[in-house]
Amino acid sequence: MIIYKTEAEIAIMRQNASMVSQILAEVAKVLKPGMTTLQIDRLCKTIILDNKGIPTFFNYRGYPFNICASVNDVVVHGFPNNHELKDGDLVSIDLGITRNGYVGEHAYTFILGEVEDEILQLVKVTKESLYKGIEKAVVNNRVGDIAFAIQEYTEKKYGYGVVRELVGHGLGRSMHEDPQVPNFGKRGSGPKLKENAVLAIEPMINLGSKDVYTEDDGWTVRTRDGKPSVHFEHNVCIKRNKALILSDYSIIEAAEKTNSNLNTTYQSANVERAVAV
Numbered sequence: 001m002i003i004y005k006t007e008a009e010i011a012i013m014r015q016n017a018s019m020v021s022q023i024l025a026e027v028a029k030v031l032k033p034g035m036t037t038l039q040i041d042r043l044c045k046t047i048i049l050d051n052k053g054i055p056t057f058f059n060y061r062g063y064p065f066n067i068c069a070s071v072n073d074v075v076v077h078g079f080p081n082n083h084e085l086k087d088g089d090l091v092s093i094d095l096g097i098t099r100n101g102y103v104g105e106h107a108y109t110f111i112l113g114e115v116e117d118e119i120l121q122l123v124k125v126t127k128e129s130l131y132k133g134i135e136k137a138v139v140n141n142r143v144g145d146i147a148f149a150i151q152e153y154t155e156k157k158y159g160y161g162v163v164r165e166l167v168g169h170g171l172g173r174s175m176h177e178d179p180q181v182p183n184f185g186k187r188g189s190g191p192k193l194k195e196n197a198v199l200a201i202e203p204m205i206n207l208g209s210k211d212v213y214t215e216d217d218g219w220t221v222r223t224r225d226g227k228p229s230v231h232f233e234h235n236v237c238i239k240r241n242k243a244l245i246l247s248d249y250s251i252i253e254a255a256e257k258t259n260s261n262l263n264t265t266y267q268s269a270n271v272e273r274a275v276a277v
Helices: 006-032 037-050 119-137 142-159 248-256
Strands: 067-071 074-076 090-101 102-111 168-170 178-182 197-200 204-206 212-214 221-223 230-231 232-237
Touching: 006 037, 006 090, 006 232, 006 248, 037 090, 074 204, 074 230, 090 230, 090 248, 102 119, 102 204, 102 230, 102 232, 102 248, 119 197, 119 204, 119 230, 142 178, 142 230, 168 212, 178 197, 221 248
Parallel strands: none
Antiparallel strands: 067 074, 067 090, 074 221, 090 102, 168 178, 168 197, 197 232, 204 230, 212 221
């Protein structure tokens, strides 16, 4: 059952989504080679607690950390650890905060240093595909319209692998509500979108094959061919003419540009501006 939110509830969720964006911006300011993802986990936990929030991920279905830190061929759900990050790494950070009974959670992929052009393109296209999906997140469209837009842009246009086993989802008092929001599918299929449904739309796109596997820890998902994967995620509220994006990548992007360790050459200035409210 899809749970529709009141305007007051949406305001709370927007505050929480914005807080997640602010935390990701703090990560963007300090991320560098030699840092560990466990250090990032501790930083994010501190900021969440300082802002009177609860780390949504911690102990969710037994998950033992405050963030997911997925590096290179890890698609999602990577455990923070003490391995030092290095130049050329792709680092996806996914985290959530619960305040006033509602969840905000989304993800962003950072590039440390210099990478090959094919990696830059993968990051750029995955980020762009998120907004292709968001453009379809309006009243009277269907979930399949979002899914098709993402798949059409990434898989059919560029030949990337679109992960099937993991999908986006509804968001509210729980981190995972109905409906499921795949990144692949048919136009006109799935539940009809109605005003004030809140979704987490999150393309997970592989440079190579779509095939993935889960490690023995029961969480870490990797590409089966060992090629890189990229993950971007926004919190989005369905509206009549244009989706309301509750999270805010602009502050993350601004923070990235202050950190010489991060590669931002892939960024397109016009990607977000067309649909952000």
